[in-house]
Amino acid sequence: MSEVPVVICGAGPVGLTMSILLSRMGIPTLLVERRESVSTLPRARGIMSRTVEIWSHFGLYPEMTEFSLPPSWCQEFLYLDTLAGELIGAMPSNCMAPDAQQETTAYEFRCAAQDQIDSMLWRCAAAYPLAEIRFSTELVEHSQDDDGVTVTLQQADGSQELVRTSWLVGADGGRSPLREASGITSTGPTALGSFVNKTSAGGQPAVRPRCCGPLPTATSDASSRLTANSGGCVRSCSTRGSTLRRAGPASASSAGCAT
Numbered sequence: 649m650s651e652v653p654v655v656i657c658g659a660g661p662v663g664l665t666m667s668i669l670l671s672r673m674g675i676p677t678l679l680v681e682r683r684e685s686v687s688t689l690p691r692a693r694g695i696m697s698r699t700v701e702i703w704s705h706f707g708l709y710p711e712m713t714e715f716s717l718p719p720s721w722c723q724e725f726l727y728l729d730t731l732a733g734e735l736i737g738a739m740p741s742n743c744m745a746p747d748a749q750q751e752t753t754a755y756e757f758r759c760a761a762q763d764q765i766d767s768m769l770w771r772c773a774a775a776y777p778l779a780e781i782r783f784s785t786e787l788v789e790h791s792q793d794d795d796g797v798t799v800t801l802q803q804a805d806g807s808q809e810l811v812r813t814s815w816l817v818g819a820d821g822g823r824s825p826l827r828e829a830s831g832i833t834s835t836g837p838t839a840l841g842s843f844v845n846k847t848s849a850g851g852q853p854a855v856r857p858r859c860c861g862p863l864p865t866a867t868s869d870a871s872s873r874l875t876a877n878s879g880g881c882v883r884s885c886s887t888r889g890s891t892l893r894r895a896g897p898a899s900a901s902s903a904g905c906a907t
């Protein structure tokens with residue numbers, strides 16, 4: 649049975665950030681993720697200032713800034729009947745204003761699609777020699793005793809492996825079965841709302857939120873990304889980047905990551 653000081657379950661932003669933090673402290677980790685790559689779905693896009701601050705300490709500020717929306721585009725949520733349709737109403741979002749957190753941090757709130765964030769964090773985490781990241785590997789069982797935790801890892805072909813660790817980090821998402829199995833509860837209401845992301849790629853956005861200034865001229869590799877919730881709210885748009893990127897271990901690089 650192999651041994652590693654820390655096993656991290658889940659390669660979302662939490663697990664990847666944990667991997668980077670522990671690598672920077674000189675602690676070897678094994679991160680397992682059941683998907684074959686980091687998620688390619690845009691999902692979250694609001695990044696609080698404190699998170700921007702932490703990721704900037706990893707040297708990621710320039711990359712984050714490059715793919716984030718301009719701050720002036722992020723001050724309102726717009727509600728429309730369809731993506732290109734009539735404006736029904738606008739809701740200011742004070743926490744996203746460029747100067748919203750200026751009393752407590754030098755870092756601004758950022759707005760960027762999570763597929764770009766997750767890819768950035770994965771490339772950064774993978775650049776540390778102390779971090780082993782295994783995709784297509786599911787943590788299917790764990791048992792704890794006085795000295796540590798034994799986890800059972802299962803590969804896509806069904807083969808299994810036991811790993812012994814001192815610490816198991818449950819970064820397996822908001823519903824976290826690991827946390828639940830460990831008896832760690834959360835308080836307060838859940839399921840406060842539901843969202844649906846709609847992504848369009850190629851050319852200019854079909855609609856321009858009114859808070860946006862003039863759109864940048866489309867370049868050959870530019871694409872547009874509009875995301876909307878089920879109520880037709882245009883949450884953000886971006887002309888940076890390409891279609892949803894598929895990240896995979898073969899293309900890992902340390903670009904933009906301060907090791």
Ligand SMILES: Cc1cc2nc3c(=O)[nH]c(=O)nc-3n(C[C@H](O)[C@H](O)[C@H](O)COP(=O)(O)OP(=O)(O)OC[C@H]3O[C@@H](n4cnc5c(N)ncnc54)[C@H](O)[C@@H]3O)c2cc1C
Binds near residue numbers: 659
């Ligand atoms: C449409 C939408 C919009 C959102 N908007 C926002 C927003 O604006 N701001 C915001 O802060 N949040 C937003 N969120 C939520 C945000 O996406 C999550 O909070 C965030 O991804 C949680 O990160 P995480 O690392 O905890 O978990 P996840 O990103 O869910 O990652 C967990 C990972 O663990 C893996 N995993 C689970 N179980 C196992 C196992 N047994 N073995 C191996 N791997 C496992 C999963 O495959 C997954 O990749 C939004 C979500 C959606 C869907």
